[in-house]
Each structure stands twice: as C-alpha cells, then as structure tokens.
Amino acid sequence: MLITHISDCLTGRLGDGERFSGAIRIEGGKITEMGALTPRPGEEVLDATGCVVIPGLVNTHHHLNQSLLKAVPKGMNLPLDPWLMHVPYTWWPHFDEATYRTAVRVGLVELALTGATTVAEHHYIYAESYDYNPSDVFFEEAGKLGLRAVLARGGMTRGRAFDDPAIPAAPCESLDTFLSETAKTAAKWADGKMRKVALAPTTPTFNVTPEELREIAGFGRENGMLLHAHLSENESYARFTMDKYGQRPVHWLAGQDWLGPDVWFAHLVDLDPSEVALLAQTGTGMAHCPNANARLGSGIAPADALHRLGGKVSMGVDGAAANEAADMGALLFSAFTLHRATKGAEAVRAEEVLHWASAGGARVLDMPEVGTLAPGMAADIAVLDLTAPRNFGLHDRALAPVITGGLVVRDLIVDGKVVLAAGLLPGIDLGELGQEAARATQSLVRRQRESALVPV
C-alpha cells in the first residue's frame, strides 16, 4: 500500500525528522519507504489529501471496565480516595462477562476512533465471584479490532480497607496465584508483537508487601516481563511511605528493585525534584494521565520536567470513570494546555505532546518497532480527518491533533492492516454499541441498587 499526498505529518520523532511530507510505502506490515514515491502497478493507494498523518497512538494506562462507570453521581465531585471507594471499588462486583465485554468494547472503539493503535490495559480486579477471565476478554476484544494490546495484569495480596461496611472488600489473591496466573496469561496470549503481558500490582505501596514487591520484580526480570503500577497519584502516597518507611515513594521503590527501564508507573503527580531525577536516571517510565488527574483534582504530573531530563514520558487516558472518555484527542489537548496554564507557554510544544503519546509510549512499553513513522518501523499509522470546522483556518495543520481539542480518525492502520477505513470500524455499528452500552449500564445500576438493599 502507498499513502500518498501527505503534506501535514508529525512523525512522532523530535528534532530532525519531526515532520514529513510525501508518501509512505507499506509492505509486509512495515514502512519500507518514505519520500517522493509513485504507486507501483497494482499497488493499493490511500490518498491522504487534506488529512494529517501521525503514528498510531499508544495509550499506556487504562481500566476498560470503567467505560460503563462514567459520571457516577456519587463520584462526580470527589477526590481520588473517596472516589475510588464510591466508584471502582463499589461497582466491580456487579460486572458479569456480558457487561464487562461491552465496557471493553466501548473503550477500545473510542480509542481506535481517536487514533490509538496500542492499548495498555491495567486490570486489577480478579475475583473468584467472576465466572469469566477479564484477561481473555481484553485480548479477544482487542484482537477483533486489530489493535496491539498490552495487559498490565493487576491484582493485590492486600486489599484497601474502607470505613464504609457497604463497600465490598477488594478481591485479593496469594502472591503465588498472582504470579502463576500472570505467567499463564502470558503463555496463552503474548506473542512479543501484537500482545504483551506485564506484572502490575495495583499500587506497590499499599497492595503488596515489600518482600512480595521484590519477588514480583525478580519474577518479571527472569521472565522478561515489564512491571507496572499506580504511583504518587496524589499526596497520600508520599504521606504513607514517609510515615511507614521514612522515604518518599520513588526512593523507597528503588530499594525494592522497582525502578528501571522495564518499569512504568501511572500518574506520578506528586514527585519532588529528586524523584523526577531518579526516574530519569533509571529509565523508569511515566504514564501521564492529565485528564484523570484534572478531573479528580490530583494535580499535574511533572511530565515536562521528566522529559527535559531525558526521561521516558508516555500518555494514558486512564479509566473513563475518572475522565468520562477514552479520547486520545482530549488527552493530547489536556497535556498541551494544562502544563502551559500552570508553567507558561514554553512548558511543552505540541510536537512534544504528540511524541509522548507515540514514541514515548513505545519506549515505555518496550515496543521499539512502533511509535514513529520511519522506514523499518511497523506500519501503525493514523490518517486524520480535518473536515470539522475546528480545523478551518489553521496555518499549521500538522498540529491539529494536539491543539484543537478534537481528533477524528479517517483511516487507521495497525501492523500494515487497515483496521478503520473512512471513519468506520468494520463489524462495529455505533448505534447498536450505544444501545448495548445503555442496556449494560442500566443492568449495572439495577444490580448495584439491589445489592444496596441487602443488609450487611
């Protein structure tokens, strides 16, 4: 296939090669040539006239079950801790396979429609009451859409304690079960190319013991698996490790073997400068989730500071219960505006935000073949539609996906295959999916209401 008439393109790289115009040739799932190319006889041509071309975006932190937990009234105006209690930790028992599958599909469809070609899902509820395996459902649904999928297999050996007896205890597993189930999932699904599995205890400071943390890190390194977790989403993390261990979270985790190029953390909002420096020095990655952090009032992660130190910054939309969407365009716009609102117009360039959400994500997920447009790279490419009025009058159209607050994909290519063409995902009727989501949401609300009537 040849993508022709590309005039506005950000490649995901920074500095030389940041922009490109011309044509991109795709053969055998890879970009083989870029430049002034003409179609070969019989070659399929995708005309990108009037469009912006970017690398497929990489979402490095998500909780897809939350796609059916948007705008839960009780959680709308709460900060992180009570929000966790009243939204994710209240609603998880009410999912069955059908509602979970619908939630996963809703999130993945929105991600694909806004340019994501790689999705890292951090699922941390593995309950005995579930008669299905959430890991399998995630890989099955991502496979149907043709997206690259990374499962950060979460879980906990120690659940959060909530004061309210109406909130069910979070499901815990033994460390052996967590490790063996994660290994089993990797053996079943991981192929090193389209699908990966990482070890991802929910929050390393609260949900596992220090001994277990070190064992998980050792297991990951023995088996070539990445490590992921939430960290320092707000000040309560540092308060906890300072009180308990006398160190700030990043410094404490250095002692638990939990820093390095094979580790990435979601959020990292509350960091002191020495923690930012240590993350950069060790190559530990950040999944920057500005939408969720803004919605929950947690603050703005120092992604720009980590980037300036040569650290690894990627972007995550995070669960839709904390930002009401899985929209990569909204995510890019948030990063572009929030850093500049608080630190000045030079805090970050639009090209850097796009780099975080593409090349940065690929670095964090150790997928060196994706994230930038260059010969030899995997053909993961988004061709964006700029026909909406918000794009009229732009002097620099290539920046549209970051600066206009809306991103619409016309064509999406993953591993050389067209997974979305002319704005449509094959096999997905959005009207039907909307109705299915409404029915699933209603059944969750009914189950939650019924369970609240049962005396505890």
Ligand SMILES: [Zn+2]
């Ligand atoms: Zn999260």
